[in-house]
Amino acid sequence: MIIRVLGSAAGGGFPQWNCGCPNCQDVRSGHVAVEPRTQDSVAVSADGRAWFLLNASPEVLAQIARTPALHPRAPRHSPIAGIALTNGDLDHVLGLFSLRESTPLQLFATEAVRQGLEERNAIFRTLHRFEGQTTWRSLVADVERPLVFPDGAPSGLRVTACPVPGKLPVHLVGLTPPSPEDNVALRIVDEQTGGVLVYATAVGRVDGAVRRAIAGATVVLFDGSFWSSDELPRLGLGAARAEDMAHQPVGGPGGSLAALADLPIARRVLTHLNNSNPLLRGSSEECASVARAGWEVAHDGMEIEV
């Protein structure tokens, strides 16, 4: 399985449009220590020809444009065979509305995510302009299913949606009841190589469910949104702590790295980095410390094969 990181930033991207923090200022001025990142999304493929996106970022058009493997190979065509969603957060679904020019879409999501998206937004009707434009393939908690091609043929990849601690998208709070299927990690298995990717970019807390989802993974792409709980308040960027936004911070004795240290995973990668995160700065002490702990930091365009 080829895994290509299309975007490695948290919601808002890096730089963030309205942020003048040191990280954002430096990336705008082209400082060598930092590089721009688009919002979280990954493409996976068993054969390098047909691809499945994990999440559809608001920047999906730019992500496709700079990834030759995702370019069309006919007057109207896309190598994107389907899109699997981890939750209904806008930074993970907004890109769907940019993928509307007459190519059918196959969407893999839990029923909770589908409802919040399709039934509550008139703009979703743009993805129902013709019969068969959008086909939903339901993900049920902890039940593995094949990632099929649009015609139903197997792709060689299988997916399991594993509920992990998270939250409802902000725009659905108070509108729909919370469900364990609001936020999932995706576990993708390559039938041929046996490689296992666990994609878990919104994790509120490393608990037993998270550990079970990750156990035995060949590679994990994990929630690296915040280094510390009080990152935003300390930089004067807001009052919210990492946990308020349903992200367990990475660093410190109570951080996710410590909580995952004992799990045997061949390759560990942090992604979904918020613009405030010191991990965005390659020269930081925090970067050195995650490297010592055996973790990598994702960047846009990173490619991994398992």
Add this chain to the structure above:
Amino acid sequence: MIIRVLGSAAGGGFPQWNCGCPNCQDVRSGHVAVEPRTQDSVAVSADGRAWFLLNASPEVLAQIARTPALHPRAPRHSPIAGIALTNGDLDHVLGLFSLRESTPLQLFATEAVRQGLEERNAIFRTLHRFEGQTTWRSLVADVERPLVFPDGAPSGLRVTACPVPGKLPVHLVGLTPPSPEDNVALRIVDEQTGGVLVYATAVGRVDGAVRRAIAGATVVLFDGSFWSSDELPRLGLGAARAEDMAHQPVGGPGGSLAALADLPIARRVLTHLNNSNPLLRGSSEECASVARAGWEVAHDGMEIEV
């Protein structure tokens, strides 16, 4: 008034994600005759410090990132004082949902556009996370109003929404009744210089209303979506004619250029170019012919002062 073209492509952008037409293939391969374009949006400013966006394209984050005048000048700040909308098409409004990280937004739109957006989509609640996050300033057909700053102070610019032939956004067809205020041109006047911009990027037909909206403009940014009616069918890209999508083609005796030839406008610019348009190719005969007729073709980053 400074006018900066942030994006000059029609819906889908250039290249378009699922299009393998000669234009899209050439721009992906870096051919010298064509350059990439993001989706239609313009920024205007009376003083070069505070800016108003005309439409919010899906690529608004990238457009802001590459435009230093739109960068924040404090830890949480944006020089974007407001956003005026011409219609509710997704390529003109989707960017609003990328401008959500706690900076208040001021939106200038007709009641028809506001309703279709705010009342029909749960995701709009992300722009109502706190009191005062979104302030609507109503545009009424043919009634001039000041483009105010968020505190109500005048910016030195005034705006008029001029209804022009168009259509409801695809996702609202059959859901809300059509209204003349579904699709407008924006006429922006600089009180100090007297300069007048008319921004009309979705024009189904040049009629009396369009001619009145444009009369006396210093510069017009006009709908250049399609060169000819049968551009898409001829390239094998779809069955729709330009008019089916509510865009009068530019070329030929029945085209918009012929229909506007007699109007005295100092500077005439075609924008909102579809990926199929031969005007995207600087070396084309069509480009030469619009130049002979006194028109320019917009590009991303183009700046005009009036």
